[in-house]
Amino acid sequence: MNLSTTPLALAAALANPPRALVGAPRAEGNAQSILSELQGAFTDFRARHDERLNAIENELDKNATDRAFARLSGASDGMPVDHEYTQTFASYFRKGDGSAEAALTSANATGERLAIQNSMSVGTNSDGGYLAPVEWDRQVRQKLRETSPMRQIAQVQPTSNGAFSTIWNNDTWGSGWVGETAARPQTSTASLSQLVFEAGEIYAMPAATQRLLDDSAINVDTWLADSVEAEFARQENIAFISGNGTNKPRGLLTYVPGGASDGVHPGGNLATFNTESATDIPGGDTLIDFKYQLAAPYRQNARFLMNSQTAARIAKLKDNDGNYLWREGLTADEPASLLGRPVTIDEAMPDIGGDAYPIAFGDFQAGYLINDRIGMRVLRDPFTSKPFVLFYCTKRVGGGVLDPNAIKLLKVAVTA
DSSP states (O other): OOOOHHHHHHHHHHHOOOOHSSSOOOOSHHHHHHHHHHHHHHHHHHHHHHHHHHHHHHHHHHHHHHHHHHHHHTOOOOOOOOHHHHHHHHHHHHHHHOOTTTOOOOOOOOOOOOOOSSSSSSSGGGGTTTTTTHHHHHHHHHHHHHHHHHHHHSSEEESSSSEEEEEEEEEOOOOOOEEEEEOOOOOOOOOOEEEEEEEEEEEEOOOEEEEHHTTSSSHHHHHHHHHHHHHHHHHHHHHHHOOOOSSSSSSSSGGSTSSTTTTTTTTTOOOEEEEEEEOOOHHHHHHHHHHTOOOOHTTTTTTEOOOOHHHHHHHBBBBBTTTTEEEEOOSSTSSSTTTTTTEOOOOSOOOSSSTTTOEEEHHHHHHEEEEEEEEEEEEESSSSSTEEEEEEEEEEEEEEEOOOOGGGEEEEEEEO
16 A cells, blocks of 8 residues: 655544544454455545545645735735636736637636636727736736835825826915804805816837747746836836826926926926026935925925935035034935935936926825826737737826925026
8 A cells, every 4th residue: 555644644644534543453354354354445545536636736826826926916814816807818818819719727726717808898808908917917016006106105196997086175275263143255266176186198118039038937927917017117206206198107306387387287386496506406405395385284395305416415515513414324224314304216206407407305194196097908019020029018107296385396596
């Protein structure tokens, strides 16, 4: 008899011994028949044991795969994973099996069969591609948060349609002091205006050879996520700072007189503070005056935003006692600080120069909103650029100033 001696096998054997072994064989039986009976019992036991062991090992493998995929995608424990759809999407990604026939997977426990979900309609690949699995989409969004400075500091609002709207209150309520018997004329009333954040479409189209996709050692999900990450993050960073609002977000620096978003917000443009120099930031006193241009309710959660070149210039400034205004973080995760407030580095911000806005200061959670439309489309194209397979990935994202009072801009210019 060749029974498995793995821990799972021993545990199963001890928990469920064959019935023939529970009681000792009767002494009066023929020795050959007793041996045959024992062999039959062990054969039956081994078959049932192997079946049970296989089920346990399959479940363990499935759980391990789920945990590995969850770690890869940034999902926390307890996050639901759609096994059937994920497997089908992987098949579509590698081989293009996305037709109504080829996309069907094996029946699940209820006898149902699942097909690739189409992002625009129930149809074929040519109708617009297939919606990426939830865990795949979450992976890319997490990577964007790690690489996009504005996503780290601004308010991010997911939506299920192409735009996000909210209400702006100008807070101009009127009031007045009166005597006991004095007349009480009507006062002014605050006005409400609608703010709409339209979502533009961003895309990337990485390519891979079919041989690469066929190689089982390559994690194609990670490869595509990394490829899309770099392009999406670069384009988004630029748009959140300087986008003109045409098929893209409205950039922070466009809410100024003459900018692409001049007068768009019912609360007005972002206020600017001039450096009193046409080409430079003259000293630390300028930055102190700039900081306190922001109202106290916003300063509590405010931070500076600038690029690396500006940071290098500011880090050399000292106060009247010879102390540096800039403080490096004490740990790797702690940001540098300027005048007691954290600094975020965003390379999309302009350099110091005439008529430039190299530094922003404010509460970006209150001041700027990013609108993410939930879902990402992936269109597989094996024909246009043979022998490469192209993956056309699209996502809709918008952005704009939410509260113009929450952010101030430093302008390199002399006061007119």
